[in-house]
Structures are given as C-alpha cells and as structure tokens.
Amino acid sequence: MNLYYFRPQKILFVGFLVLFILSIYLLLGNQFYQQHIIANYKSHHMGINNTKVILLWNEFFDFENWKLPSNLLGPQQFEEWNCPVTNCILTTNRTFLKASHLYNAVVFHAASFYSVLYAKPFVRTPDQLYVFVSQESPATTKHYLGDEKNFYNLTMTYRLDSDIPFPYGYFREKGSHAVVAPNLKPNWLEPVKNYTNEDLLKIIQGKTKTAAWFASNCNTLSSRENLVRDIQMFMDVDVYGKCGNLTCTRYSSECDSFLNKDYKFYFSFENTLCKDYVTEKVYEQMLRNIIPVVFGGANYNKFLPPHSYVDVEQFSSVRSLVDFLEWLGSSPQEYVKYFWWKEHYELTFVQPYCKLCEILNRPGLKEEVHIVKNIEEWWYGNQCRVRSKVFFV
Structure with missing residues (x-):
C-alpha cells in the first residue's frame, strides 16, 4: 500500500527532473552551437578578437529570421555570399551576447512594429552602430520616428542616397x-x-x-x-x-x-x-x-x-x-x-550585410561614424508625391 501511495509522487518527481535536465541541455546546447560558430572561425582565421557581431533587433515583417537561412549566421555564410570582408556574425537572437550593448551593430527594421518589451536597447556604447532599415516606402513605417533624433548611424534602404543601398535587385x-x-x-x-x-x-x-x-x-x-x-x-x-x-x-x-x-x-x-x-x-x-x-x-x-x-x-x-x-x-x-x-x-542580388560588415571593419571607423540627426526628416522629407504625371481619374 505504501509503495502504491508514493508512486504518483515519484512519477511527478521524475517528470520534473527530466524536464529540468532537458531545459539545461537545450540551453547549453544552444550556447554550444553559438560558441561552435566562433570556434570554427577561430580555427581557420587569425584575429578572432576582431570578429564583428550584428544583431537584427526586431522582425522583418512576418519573418523572424529576416528571410535568412538561420537565426545565427557565421563568417562562412559571408564567404558564401562572396562578401569582400567575412569576419562577421549575424543573428536575430538577442541572447547570443550577454547584453545588447556588446554587439558591434544593431539593425532596426522600420517597416515592422517595435514591441513594447523590445522597443529599444537600454544601454548603448559610443562606438556601437545603429542601422535604420527599410525596403518599403515611408507610407508603411510602423512606428513614430520623431523621438529617434540622433539615434541612427547608418541608413540601409531602397534609396540610392542610403549609406548602404538595399534595392530589390x-x-x-x-x-x-x-x-x-x-x-x-x-x-x-x-x-x-x-x-x-x-x-x-x-x-x-x-x-x-x-x-x-x-x-x-x-x-x-x-x-x-x-x-x-x-x-x-x-x-x-x-x-x-x-x-x-x-x-x-x-x-x-x-x-x-x-x-x-x-x-x-x-x-x-x-x-x-x-x-x-x-x-x-x-x-x-x-x-x-x-x-x-x-x-x-x-x-x-x-x-x-x-x-x-x-x-x-x-x-x-x-x-x-x-x-x-x-x-x-x-x-x-x-x-x-x-x-x-x-x-x-x-x-x-547583393547582400547588404556585406557592406555593413565591411564598414564595421574600417580602421578609422570611430572617426567616420556619423549620426543621422533627424531620421524623420530624412525619411519623409520631399520623398513621395500623390499626383501622377499622367492624367487619370
């Protein structure tokens, strides 16, 4: 009777133990996978300390991975893209590094909503680049830009005057x-x-x-x-x-x-x-x-x-x-x-991340970094018109 009485408790205990071990395994496994990318790069290249890590901050429409093959791409992917500079890591995983200010660049997709929880990073370092991205027209911008003056360093859009052009072809x-x-x-x-x-x-x-x-x-x-x-x-x-x-x-x-x-x-x-x-x-x-x-x-x-x-x-x-x-x-x-x-x-098609990786590796980057003083004016000012040049009703 005693064995029968304690059996459900033992089953619950074993179940919780299995879930705990599984969660630890998944956590460590994910960290191992992340470290594997760096370790693999380190074994084939010199200067691992110069590796640049790029964080894609929010979603690209409904694509959590920004239409990329994975949420974590290492230098090998930049080599496959035939980028001139390849010592970069690209990720949508905010926990890849311990804090957001540790990333060399943070990329923000302006045509998607910024969630309340992850509206903006809380801490920023002086040499960290914030990148404004959109392949859509200003009419589809999903958040208010008025409070983002002196926030972005680079623009990556369809416009030809962008720091990093991002055309469709x-x-x-x-x-x-x-x-x-x-x-x-x-x-x-x-x-x-x-x-x-x-x-x-x-x-x-x-x-x-x-x-x-x-x-x-x-x-x-x-x-x-x-x-x-x-x-x-x-x-x-x-x-x-x-x-x-x-x-x-x-x-x-x-x-x-x-x-x-x-x-x-x-x-x-x-x-x-x-x-x-x-x-x-x-x-x-x-x-x-x-x-x-x-x-x-x-x-x-x-x-x-x-x-x-x-x-x-x-x-x-x-x-x-x-x-x-x-x-x-x-x-x-x-x-x-x-x-x-x-x-x-x-x-x-040319991946715009090639250009971003190249910029992050420029020797005089700290001296070259500029601030987009008024992104709202740059994005909306005199860019679109309503009337067509051809007459129709």
Whole structure:
C-alpha cells in the first residue's frame, strides 16, 4: 500500500527532473552551437578578437529570421555570399551576447512594429552602430520616428542616397560582373537599334493576351487601381489577386509559365510614388520574356536598362499609353528590341550585410561614424508625391 501511495509522487518527481535536465541541455546546447560558430572561425582565421557581431533587433515583417537561412549566421555564410570582408556574425537572437550593448551593430527594421518589451536597447556604447532599415516606402513605417533624433548611424534602404543601398535587385555586366545599376549615374550601353532574336520572336508571336496585373492592395496612395480601371476602358487587362476576379498562386511555376507564354505586358505598378522606390514587381518581370509597364516615383533609368520597359509617366494620357502598347504588342520586330539588354547584362542580388560588415571593419571607423540627426526628416522629407504625371481619374 505504501509503495502504491508514493508512486504518483515519484512519477511527478521524475517528470520534473527530466524536464529540468532537458531545459539545461537545450540551453547549453544552444550556447554550444553559438560558441561552435566562433570556434570554427577561430580555427581557420587569425584575429578572432576582431570578429564583428550584428544583431537584427526586431522582425522583418512576418519573418523572424529576416528571410535568412538561420537565426545565427557565421563568417562562412559571408564567404558564401562572396562578401569582400567575412569576419562577421549575424543573428536575430538577442541572447547570443550577454547584453545588447556588446554587439558591434544593431539593425532596426522600420517597416515592422517595435514591441513594447523590445522597443529599444537600454544601454548603448559610443562606438556601437545603429542601422535604420527599410525596403518599403515611408507610407508603411510602423512606428513614430520623431523621438529617434540622433539615434541612427547608418541608413540601409531602397534609396540610392542610403549609406548602404538595399534595392530589390542589381544589374551587372556579363563577363566582368561589374555592377551597373542601381546607380545615380549608371553607365549603360546604347540599346542595339536593329536587335533581333529568332528564338524570342517565336515566343512573342505565340503570345495571345495583352496585359496582366497581380495585386492584393486595392486602395493605394498611388491610386494605381484607378489607373488600371481607366486602362481597361480601352484594352484588356487580366487582374489577378484580391483586386480582380482571376487567381494564380504567386511565384508558382504555373504563373511563371503562362506569364512568359501568354502575356505581352505586365503592369509593375507601385503602391506609392516615392523617389527610388522600385520593388520586386519590376525585377521579377525582367527575368521573364515580358515587357514591364512601370508606374512609380523613381527615375527608372537609374535602375533598369534603357529600352527594356514602358514608363506610364512618359505619356500625357491613358489613351496615348494604350495606343502605344497596342502598337508595340502588334509589332513583334519592335517588341523583341526591348530584350537587347539580356545579351549584355544579368540580374543579380547583393547582400547588404556585406557592406555593413565591411564598414564595421574600417580602421578609422570611430572617426567616420556619423549620426543621422533627424531620421524623420530624412525619411519623409520631399520623398513621395500623390499626383501622377499622367492624367487619370
């Protein structure tokens, strides 16, 4: 009877003991994994004391790991990214080091909320860099910047005047791999006037549909939904997503296939008209055999090869835009000339953390470090407009 009476207590005790041992194991295992990254680097490189640790402070939208392979990336990852400097560690784990002020740089994603618990670090060292990051336009900034004067050292955004540019894509020369754009003054080759490509001509001549548009945000500051509505008064536009009546899983092989095969134009319309704001809506189409029709606040020549796209704001009216698209879509020899650039350039992506790692290793970093005095003015001031240059209702 006594054994039976004490058995439940023994089971509970053993259960708590197992949970305690398991928690210790996981804690030490995580620390071991973290130390393994440093130890592995130390065994292959000199100067471990010079390793720079970068903390990604908050979430990148719904991606806790910022779309990165892991929440902890060591110098090996920087080598795989072909960074010129690789002695950096990148993590989203705030407990990787004992305190936030021990990190060489702390990166803040401005387009995501800052939680109440982790709004800002409590302690900061004079030589620690705070980095303002956003690939989205100012309209999507999720927190108040007015109390962040003299807070950031570096900006890492889509804007070309950022300390670390963070565009959605780069164009580089084939062969030399020299990056041409985005750039304030890109050195593009002149478009080949008599360019032709027989294989591409066959694909173009098989296209049966005029234009496609994928959108889920149907009430935008740029009023792109109104622009599409006006265009539809004169030509067919297939609208996929929440803003239309057609469906297709974005990024699926099915979508990629029929866009390449069936459509002549894709509407790469931005949700805001902001300087330098060129998103994946354009770059995704540059990988296909389709001409993007762009609508945004950027000077697209700084981002895309000349004669590779149609810019809505180069036309005085929707009617004149449609007339041009109908002419171009019915002229295969002229249409194919928009792909001349593919024989000279290729689309690629460069990790912005390469540049950040390089900055952290500059010998005169302490003397070079600057403070963004008024991030609110820098981010919002004279960057976006509401009115389009082309008239539509």
